[in-house]
């Protein structure tokens with residue numbers, strides 16, 4: 509059923525490396541900054557990025573909820589790619605922000621963490637004349653499982669068209685250490701958080717549900733049967749995709765002049 513999600517991973521990795529190199533070149537910027545968490549997505553994108561350009565800067569931004577294992581895994585990745593890095597502890601910044609809101613809600617504080625990281629990545633990008641390279645995958649993007657303008661606030665999403673289960677295959681191909689590939693995916697925004705725990709469905713099922721619904725236009729009831737999951741899980745996925753549509757768009761502009769097309773104002777070639 510899911511053979512179509514199989515790909516020539518060697519070809520995919522070469523394709524993404526080339527696209528990244530060309531994207532950076534076309535932007536007129538010199539390279540890329542990336543946040544490395546020790547998780548699979550940032551490890552994969554870091555590896556691709558170092559093959560696309562020599563100008564890479566890595567930010568390690570641990571907080572109190574970052575597992576020690578993730579920091580170790582980040583250093584393993586750093587040693588293997590040999591990229592320059594800065595380590596910045598973010599807890600003082602996060603506390604400073606959350607004290608102004610007077611809240612200790614874990615999702616709220618977690619989102620502050622993601623936005624503090626984004627702010628630091630953009631400051632480094634500006635200082636170095638680099639782009640901010642994003643790490644979101646297709647599963648997270650479709651589900652809206654990211655912080656708007658936090659880890660979602662980036663310049664380009666190299667693995668944004670690969671489901672989490674496909675990122676794992678690509679990771680094997682490009683030689684990411686096995687324990688990084690196998691550990692449970694987690695935003696690590698609070699202690700004990702795991703993606704599958706918070707979503708309430710495993711990624712293996714989520715990816716099949718997404719694929720059958722949105723790429724095969726299969727009826728939800730049939731999807732539940734095919735994936736051997738409950739109808740409730742399929743409905744939950746549909747709800748997440750629909751409710752988080754706003755995270756995949758630029759903010760809506762209430763148009764008045766009506767002269768422009770789309771949300772972009774095009775610079776006509778004739779002016780060049």
Ligand SMILES: Nc1ncnc2c1ncn2[C@@H]1O[C@H](COP(=O)(O)OP(=O)(O)OC[C@H]2O[C@@H]([n+]3cccc(C(=O)O)c3)[C@H](O)[C@@H]2O)[C@@H](O)[C@H]1O
Nearest residue numbers: 615618619622648652653654655656659694695697706754
């Ligand atoms: N219809 C609409 N049109 C325009 N904007 C809309 C909107 N509905 C909400 N919003 C805005 O969006 C905000 C909610 O979005 P957001 O602030 O992102 O917050 P929210 O989606 O509530 O939380 C982020 C989720 O992503 C997870 N996450 C975060 C970071 C990293 C990762 C990871 O996988 O590593 C996962 C995190 O665990 C949590 O479950 C609202 O407060 C509102 O401002």
Ligand SMILES: Nc1ncnc2c1ncn2[C@@H]1O[C@H](COP(=O)(O)OP(=O)(O)OP(=O)(O)O)[C@@H](O)[C@H]1O
Nearest residue numbers: 543544545547548549550568569570643693694695
């Ligand atoms: N401690 C951290 N230091 C630096 N960057 C981080 C840190 N935590 C999160 N990030 C950034 O936020 C991104 C989103 O986190 P997310 O957990 O989705 O990705 P991941 O850890 O790379 O992979 P996975 O989704 O499997 O956990 C990371 O890829 C990374 O770029």
Ligand SMILES: [Mg+2]
Nearest residue numbers: 545547694695
């Ligand atoms: Mg993670």
